[in-house]
Amino acid sequence: MGNFIEEIIEKDLAEGKVKNIITRFPPEPNGYLHIGHAKAINIDYGMAEKYGGTFNLRFDDTNPSKEEEEYVLAIIDDVKWLGAKIDKILYASDYFDIMYEKAVLLIKKGLAYVDDISAEEMRLMRGTLNEPGKESKNRNRPIEESLKLFEEMKAGKYGDGEMVLRAKIDMASPNINMRDPIIYRVLHAHHHRQGDKWCIYPMYDFAHPLEDAIENISHSLCTLEFEDHRPLYDWFVEHCEFEQPPHQYEFARLNLERTIMSKRYLKKLVDEGLVDGWDDPRMPTIAGMRRRGYTPTALKKFCELIGVSKANSEVSVALLESCIRDELNAEADRAMAVLEPIKLVITNRDGDYSEELEVDVNPNDESKGKRKISFSNTLYIEKEDFKAVPPPKYKRLTVGAKVRLKGAYIIECTGFDKDENDEVTTVYAHIIEGTKSGMDDGSVKAKGVIHWVDAKNCVDMEVRNYDYLLLPADGRVDFAERMNPESLKVLSAKGEAILSSAQPLSAYQFLRQGYFCRDTKNAGLVFNRIVSLKDGYKL
Ligand code: ATP
Ligand code: MG
Numbered sequence: 001m002g003n004f005i006e007e008i009i010e011k012d013l014a015e016g017k018v019k020n021i022i023t024r025f026p027p028e029p030n031g032y033l034h035i036g037h038a039k040a041i042n043i044d045y046g047m048a049e050k051y052g053g054t055f056n057l058r059f060d061d062t063n064p065s066k067e068e069e070e071y072v073l074a075i076i077d078d079v080k081w082l083g084a085k086i087d088k089i090l091y092a093s094d095y096f097d098i099m100y101e102k103a104v105l106l107i108k109k110g111l112a113y114v115d116d117i118s119a120e121e122m123r124l125m126r127g128t129l130n131e132p133g134k135e136s137k138n139r140n141r142p143i144e145e146s147l148k149l150f151e152e153m154k155a156g157k158y159g160d161g162e163m164v165l166r167a168k169i170d171m172a173s174p175n176i177n178m179r180d181p182i183i184y185r186v187l188h189a190h191h192h193r194q195g196d197k198w199c200i201y202p203m204y205d206f207a208h209p210l211e212d213a214i215e216n217i218s219h220s221l222c223t224l225e226f227e228d229h230r231p232l233y234d235w236f237v238e239h240c241e242f243e244q245p246p247h248q249y250e251f252a253r254l255n256l257e258r259t260i261m262s263k264r265y266l267k268k269l270v271d272e273g274l275v276d277g278w279d280d281p282r283m284p285t286i287a288g289m290r291r292r293g294y295t296p297t298a299l300k301k302f303c304e305l306i307g308v309s310k311a312n313s314e315v316s317v318a319l320l321e322s323c324i325r326d327e328l329n330a331e332a333d334r335a336m337a338v339l340e341p342i343k344l345v346i347t348n349r350d351g352d353y354s355e356e357l358e359v360d361v362n363p364n365d366e367s368k369g370k371r372k373i374s375f376s377n378t379l380y381i382e383k384e385d386f387k388a389v390p391p392p393k394y395k396r397l398t399v400g401a402k403v404r405l406k407g408a409y410i411i412e413c414t415g416f417d418k419d420e421n422d423e424v425t426t427v428y429a430h431i432i433e434g435t436k437s438g439m440d441d442g443s444v445k446a447k448g449v450i451h452w453v454d455a456k457n458c459v460d461m462e463v464r465n466y467d468y469l470l471l472p473a474d475g476r477v478d479f480a481e482r483m484n485p486e487s488l489k490v491l492s493a494k495g496e497a498i499l500s501s502a503q504p505l506s507a508y509q510f511l512r513q514g515y516f517c518r519d520t521k522n523a524g525l526v527f528n529r530i531v532s533l534k535d536g537y538k539l
Contacts, residue, residue, distance in 0.1 A: 021053025
């Protein structure tokens with residue numbers, strides 16, 4: 001059984017109602033796409049792909065003041081990156097002439113009129129959910145007069161907001177959207193594609209269904225908040241006399257726990273410098289997630305798991321993380337990196353001693369083979385892996401304890417140095433002979449295994465550990481009160497020498513730490529944490 005949209009499409013095809021499936025993704029180019037849009041694209045493109053149809057990317061660029069070319073380019077890039085094959089890239093603004101003609105047609109049919117009451121008055125006359133609206137004094141203005149005024153609006157005779165064109169539907173409709181909504185407004189603004197050709201612009205609710213009708217969209221798929229607008233959309237396409245009016249079907253939007261899913265608010269974060277641009281790896285934008293190291297396949301998997309339904313719900317962010325973690329667990333090469341280093345000196349090896357150990361590059365994939373990694377008498381280990389005063393059940397290093405250095409030897413800790421602030425600077429240990437990995441007879445038992453890097457052959461690198469941008473809601477509504485002050489932690493780390501040639505975006509599992517990939521923007525050696533190792537979500 002498919003989802004409810006697939007059922008509708010299959011029925012329409014079986015009954016011959018439609019021959020070709022044509023879908024579109026219709027973003028407004030007023031910001032970058034986010035993970036919610038990935039869900040919409042996965043459905044829009046997914047349906048066209050599954051039923052051998054056509055998928056278009058159409059920019060809903062009917063609102064000139066908020067749109068920018070940068071967003072158009074970024075959106076195209078993101079849709080392609082997500083794996084959708086775009087048949088045509090279209091712009092709603094290319095239909096402004098047709099929209100204007102259709103508006104004139106509505107006036108001629110007595111179904112639209114020019115109104116010049118103030119915006120405030122119009123708001124007050126709209127009524128409420130329980131009370132009907134009031135009709136404007138201009139509602140029954142003669143057709144000829146509205147035609148003339150609309151022509152003058154277009155010619156630039158009026159200032160912004162002075163006059164509007166309204167549909168003449170029903171001020172008493174229980175659906176407020178049907179209470180004589182505005183179709184066109186005066187706005188003297190420069191349009192990113194149309195320049196200064198127009199000083200009247202169609203409203204979204206009028207433009208959107210016409211765009212779908214012009215393009216012969218077979219199934220207009222969108223999110224549930226547009227359900228109440230559907231009767232209006234149907235009214236417009238019917239009275240504008242389109243032969244094959246499209247039908248709209250609504251699915252639940254994606255809400256993700258601790259994630260901002262509004263372009264407007266994401267833009268605010270960018271504009272206020274609270275993040276490092278739209279592609280900051282903490283951002284839930286496609287560009288941010290891509291820079292973070294998410295892959296199109298992981299996002300697709302996530303979209304499949306959340307499914308398509310009509311019930312609004314909030315998805316756990318752990319589900320998203322489990323998708324990328326599962327993929328990287330199978331595919332990422334392994335490496336060692338010490339994120340908060342302290343020195344470990346091996347006391348029973350000389351200063352000029354060094355050897356090469358062999359480690360599995362990726363234990364899930366034998367074809368990748370083994371790689372050599374250098375080991376000497378001076379190493380770095382994690383600060384957390386040594387305790388002068390160990391807590392109960394501590395399985396790592398403390399004086400007298402034995403642990404295995406991953407892929408190397410079992411060592412026994414013999415002492416440590418502290419600085420004036422009581423911070424441990426150096427730990428001392430000796431190798432227990434005969435315990436080399438792979439040649440060990442098992443007679444010596446280690447409490448635990450810790451990772452390390454060779455201090456004499458390692459690279460300095462910056463590691464950026466990310467947390468969510470938002471703190472848990474805890475009853476707070478405003479995002480501004482929920483900003484997580486610790487969403488970014490920058491660490492001066494030490495990594496295996498091989499990491500100096502890591503390719504941007506190719507992921508590594510840093511043993512015991514998580515999955516990381518090299519940043520695409522920084523020239524230096526900077527690694528972003530994609531996701532931690534710990535799995536909070538079990539499927
Ligand atoms: P925002 O409120 O963030 O600006 P939007 O809905 O206004 O988002 P559009 O550019 O109008 O953004 O969205 C294009 C398409 O993406 C619409 O069809 C919309 O239904 C869909 N969409 C937007 N947000 C989500 C979401 N969170 N989950 C699923 N689909 C979404
Ligand atoms: Mg929108």
